Amino acid sequence: MTRLAQAFTHEWNQARAARLAxxxxxxxxxxxxxxxxxxxxxxxxxxxxxxxxxxxxxxxxLREMAGQLARIVAATLFSRIWVPVGNTGGANVSALQPMPVPPDLQALLDES
Incomplete structure (x- = not known):
């Protein structure tokens, strides 16, 4: 597993633990x-x-749920073609807006 994949899994697991708490x-x-x-x-x-x-x-x-349903479709179709780098993915931000990447995550993205 790459460091990027490990970092993704770590964040996913942290999210799960927080959700369960x-x-x-x-x-x-x-x-x-x-x-x-x-x-x-x-x-x-x-x-x-x-x-x-x-x-x-x-x-x-409801706004978040609707936004995520649309983003799931877009992710299915466009992940390998184009993504707005750094976009955090929530319905509270434009799905097309690139955003600054936190430095610790940028280092991992630079490795891949």
Missing amino acids: GDLDRAFHHLERAHILGQRHTRRHIQSHLGMLHVGWLRSD
């Missing part, structure tokens, strides 16, 4: 980090959006 804000934060790391890999990209959809469901946040 009832800390949905922390869970979503880790899903955003997983999204940044996984958005160029179709399976990981979709997985991060599914996680966000689940948090949206737990929050009864």
